[in-house]
Amino acid sequence: MWWLLSYLRTETPMTFEGKDHITTLEGQKVDVSRGPAAAFVAIKHLGTNGGGFFGANSAHPLENPNYLTNMTEMVTQMIIPFALVFALGFYLKKRKLSWTIFTVMTIGFLALTVPTIINETNGNPLITQMGADHHLGALEGKEIRFGSAASAYWSIATTVISTGSVNAMHDSMMPLSGMNQMLAMMINCFYGGCGVGILNYFIFIILAVFMSGLMVGRTPEFMGKKIEAKEMKIAMIVALFHPFLILVGTALTAYFPEFGAKTLNNPSFHGFSEMLYEFTSSSANNGSGFEGLGDNTPWWNISTGIILLFSRFIPIIGPIAIAGCLAQKKYIPESSGTLKTDTATFGFMTLAVILLIAALSFFPALTLGPIAEQLQYFSK
Numbered sequence: 001m002w003w004l005l006s007y008l009r010t011e012t013p014m015t016f017e018g019k020d021h022i023t024t025l026e027g028q029k030v031d032v033s034r035g036p037a038a039a040f041v042a043i044k045h046l047g048t049n050g051g052g053f054f055g056a057n058s059a060h061p062l063e064n065p066n067y068l069t070n071m072t073e074m075v076t077q078m079i080i081p082f083a084l085v086f087a088l089g090f091y092l093k094k095r096k097l098s099w100t101i102f103t104v105m106t107i108g109f110l111a112l113t114v115p116t117i118i119n120e121t122n123g124n125p126l127i128t129q130m131g132a133d134h135h136l137g138a139l140e141g142k143e144i145r146f147g148s149a150a151s152a153y154w155s156i157a158t159t160v161i162s163t164g165s166v167n168a169m170h171d172s173m174m175p176l177s178g179m180n181q182m183l184a185m186m187i188n189c190f191y192g193g194c195g196v197g198i199l200n201y202f203i204f205i206i207l208a209v210f211m212s213g214l215m216v217g218r219t220p221e222f223m224g225k226k227i228e229a230k231e232m233k234i235a236m237i238v239a240l241f242h243p244f245l246i247l248v249g250t251a252l253t254a255y256f257p258e259f260g261a262k263t264l265n266n267p268s269f270h271g272f273s274e275m276l277y278e279f280t281s282s283s284a285n286n287g288s289g290f291e292g293l294g295d296n297t298p299w300w301n302i303s304t305g306i307i308l309l310f311s312r313f314i315p316i317i318g319p320i321a322i323a324g325c326l327a328q329k330k331y332i333p334e335s336s337g338t339l340k341t342d343t344a345t346f347g348f349m350t351l352a353v354i355l356l357i358a359a360l361s362f363f364p365a366l367t368l369g370p371i372a373e374q375l376q377y378f379s380k
Contacts (some may be wrong), residue, residue, distance in 0.1 A: 037062055045077040048193035050164025050287040058154075058167040059143050070146050070167060074154055077163045081191040088198055092223075097342040101201060104347045108190040108354070112180040113156045119174040120152035125377050141172025152177060159184035162193035164287030171265075171274070171290035175377075178290070179370035182277055185284035186362050187354060188242065193285070201350075202319050204357075206235040208350040209341065218339045225326040234325075238318035242283055243361035245307045249279040250365065252303075259299040265292030269376070273369035278304065283311040 019031040037053040041063055044050050054060040064070055085105070089098025123138045142151045151168035158165050159181045170181055184190065189200035210227050213220030220227040253260040253275050264271040274290040281288055282304040289295065295304075332338075340346060 032062075041073065042076075044165050045073055045163060046080060048077065048081070048161055048163045048196075050158070050162075052165060058165050059169070061145075064167055066145060067150070070150055070154070073165070073167075074150075074157055077161050077165065078157060078191065080194050081161055081197055084195050084198060085191075094342060100342050100344070100347045101198070103344075104351045104354075105190045105197065105201070107351060108187065109156070109160055112160065112184050112190075113153060116156050116173075116177045116180045117149050117152040119177045120148040123148075124174065138172070138174055141169030143167060155181050156184055158288060159284075159286060160190045160192075162188070162196055162284055162286050164281070166288055169291055170277070170288060171292045175270070175273070175370040175373035178273055178277065179366055179374075181288075182273075182280050182366070182370070183358065183362070185280045185286050186243070186246065187358050188284045189354065196285070196315075199315060199319055202322075203235050203238050203315075204350055204354050205341065206231055206322060207239065207357075208346065208353045209339065210235075211353065212339055212346065212349050216339065218337055221332060221338055222341060223326070224331045224334065225329045226332065231322050231325055234318050234322050238315055239357055240361070241314050242311060245283045245311055246276070246279045247361075247365055249282075249303055249307055250276050253279075253299070259297075263294040263297060263300065265294065269369055269373035273373065276365055276369050279307060282307045285312055 019033050022030050022032050024030060033054060035053055040051070040053040041058075044052055050057075052058060052060070052063050054063055056063075058064040058070070058073055064073060082102075085102045086095070086098050088101070089095040092098075120138050120142075127138075138148060142148060146154075146167055152173070154167045155170055155173065155177065157163070162185070170178060173181075189197050189204060191197045192200060205222060206227055209222045210220045210232050212218075213227070250272075254272065260275055261271070264274055266274060274293040277290045278293055278295060278300065280286075285308065293300075295301075
C-alpha cells in the first residue's frame with residue numbers, strides 16, 4: 001500500500017525496484033532509491049540499531065542532508081543511554097551514584113573523542129608534506145557538508161553508544177582515530193546502548209569494589225550486600241569473555257589466508273585493523289566496520305554471527321546471576337566502615353579498573369594494527 005501511494009504521488013517515473021528516475025541540473029539521469037527513510041533514521045538512533053535505509057547510512061544526503069540534521073541525529077542516539085544512567089539513580093534513590101557513574105563515563109568518552117577530533121582536523125602529515133592545506137583536515141571518506149570535526153565526533157559517539165551508524169567512512173580515518181573507535185567498543189561501558197553501558201559498568205563496579213576492599217582492608221560491599229568469591233568469578237568471566245571473542249576471532253582469521261588476507265582491501269597493519277575492527281564491532285553489537293573489508297563471505301558471516309550471539313547473552317546472564325547471588329544475602333546497613341561507591345575516589349578507582357583490563361587485554365593487538373600504522377608516519 002505504501003509503495004502504491006508513493007507511486008501515485010510521484011511526478012517522475014518510478015521503477016519496480018523502488019527507484020525514481022531523476023534528471024539532475026547537469027542533465028544527467030540517475031536512479032534514486034525512495035522509501036520510509038525517516039522511520040529508519042528514527043529507529044536506528046533511538047533504538048541504537050544503526051541500520052539505515054540507504055547503504056551509505058547517515059552519509060547519504062536523503063538520510064542526513066545538512067549540518068542541522070547531523071547534530072540532531074548525534075543528540076538522539078545519545079539521549080536514551082544518558083537518561084538510563086539517571087533513571088538508575090532515581091529508582092535506587094541513589095542519585096549521587098548515578099552522577100558518579102555518568103562522570104566516569106563522560107571522562108572516558110572525552111578521552112576518546114578529543115584526540116580523534118584533533119587527529120582528523122590536523123589531517124594526514126604525509127599529505128601535508130605534499131603541499132595540501134592541513135587546515136582542511138583528513139577529508140578522505142568524509143562528507144564536505146559535515147567536515148572533519150563533526151565526522152570525528154560522530155565516529156566516537158556511534159562506537160561508544162553502540163549505534164553503529166556512520167556519517168563518514170571509518171576505514172579512511174587516521175590510524176589512532178580508528179584505534180579510539182575500537183577502544184570505545186572494546187571497553188563497551190561508556191554510556192553504551194539502551195542499558196548496555198550500565199550493564200557492563202555494573203561488572204566493573206563489582207571488580208572495583210572487591211579490589212578496593214582488599215586494598216583498604218574493608219569488607220567489599222555494594223548496595224548493602226557483600227561481594228565475595230562467587231560474584232568475583234562471574235564478573236571476571238564476563239569481563240574477559242568480551243576480549244576473548246574478539247582476539248580469538250581475529251587470530252583465527254589472520255592465521256588462515258583464505259579467511260583473512262584474501263578478503264582485505266589493505267595490506268600490512270591497516271589490513272589487520274580491518275579484521276580487528278570487524279570482530280570488535282560484532283562483539284560490541286555495533287554494526288559499523290572498516291568498509292574496505294570484503295566481509296560478505298561464509299566465514300565472516302558465520303564467525304561474526306556466532307560472536308554476536310555469545311557477546312550479547314553472556315553479558316546479560318552474568319549480571320543477572322550476580323544479582324541473584326546478592327539477593328540471597330542478608331542486607332548489611334551502611335556504617336563508618338562501609339566502602340562508599342558514590343564518591344569521586346571510587347569513581348576514579350572504577351575508571352582505573354576499566355582502563356587496566358582494556359589495556360592488558362587489547363594493547364598487544366592494537367600495537368599490531370593502528371599503533372604500528374601510526375608509527376609509519378613518523379618513520380617517513
